Amino acid sequence: MSDKFFLDTNIFVYSFDSGSPSKRDRALQLIRTGLSTGQSIVSYQVIQEFFNVALRRFAPPMSVPEAQQYLSSVFRPMFAIHSSPALYFEALGISEKHAISWYDSLILAAAIAGECAVLYSEDFQHGRKFEHLTIESPFA
Secondary structure, three states: OOOOEEEOHHHHHHOOOOOOHHHHHHHHHHHHHHHHHOOEEEEHHHHHHHHHHHHHOOOOOOOHHHHHHHHHHHHHHHEEEOOOHHHHHHHHHHHHHHOOOHHHHHHHHHHHHOOOOEEEOOOOOOOOEEOOEEEEOOOO
16 A cells, blocks of 8 residues: 555645644644655645635735745645546546535545545545545544
8 A cells, every 4th residue: 555645735724823733733744744755745726725825814924935935845846636637537426426525526536546545634534435545634
């Protein structure tokens, strides 16, 4: 089985959350492990969702130069799953089969396409399996 793992958007958002130090520390640990081992994966969707939050909702909002630096140093090494018709078809199948929202289905499809063993997210049921992928809530 693969040692690769997928990091959902909330991991990156929590890594900036000074109001939840335990979640922030766990999120930072996952990101650092992913960067140091080269085993973490993100999709285009994670990057888009993160910057939507970081540029608009962080207090203060992330500046464009900060976002560019984060994109280069954190997301670029992890970015492995791009948008494609095949990914959309897979996500549609997941959505129908498991009655999961479109955006969550895209995350699952990307993690499966990346051959990840684990998807770290608090947005899914902890321990649930999809094919070879296991959901783990890093904050449970």
